[in-house]
Amino acid sequence: MAGTEFEQAVATVGDLADDPGNDTKLRLYALYKQATVGDADGKRPGFTNPVGRAKYDAWTKISGTSSEQAEADYIAEVARLTQG
Template sequence: MEITNLEDAAALTKKFTSRPSNEELLKLYGLYKQATEGDNETERPGGFDFKAAAKFNAWLNFKGKSKSDASDEYISLVEELSTKYL
């Protein structure tokens, strides 16, 4: 399946018939945020909000990656995951 842009890739993830692993979901989240907003400049969430902290760290993993590269990597990951979850 050939995906040409970030929006199509994001839409495709909503059609997955089963849920990707937490690790895969966090990588998708981090790449999407990097592709759409750039480096994570937000404040680190509180210590007991584990979900928010995991998402914050997932985005932080891609610090310094260009929006274009993050977008390309996100699209590639969605294409890969679609073979498992569609």
Template sequence: MALQEEFEEYAEKAKSLPPTTKDAEKLILYGLYKQATVGAVNTGRPGIFSPKERAKWDAWKAVEGKTKEEAMNDYITKVKQLQEAASA
């Protein structure tokens, strides 16, 4: 299976992660997803009065420098880890 197809499959699987998934884990997935689909951060950091948007931006910025392929692979690995943790 091509990396792009596998990435898209795991992006769908990520939508069905249990509600008990920690926000910190979701932010990691968000950052990797944005890096894989958009590339490097292309917006300014949201202000202090937008804590949710700011956290998402920070998560994306944290993986800046990864290639699209690295971000996709890391995303797939992270979703697998979260699925295993949820089923344990």
């Protein structure tokens, strides 16, 4: 059941009318990656890739979070955004 709710939340983010801002987008990205991939691995992107670096940093910040918890947090964040 949670998987379906998570997939619906992911679809909802794509349909948001208003830009939630970079901080929120980075948090959603990190939660999505943690839920679907697990802890971040690989090298941190260099200073010439500031977007990749910000994404990597956001993801590593929540390392150790279970995929189930990351899904629940993602769903809660999307619910907060859509309650407007």
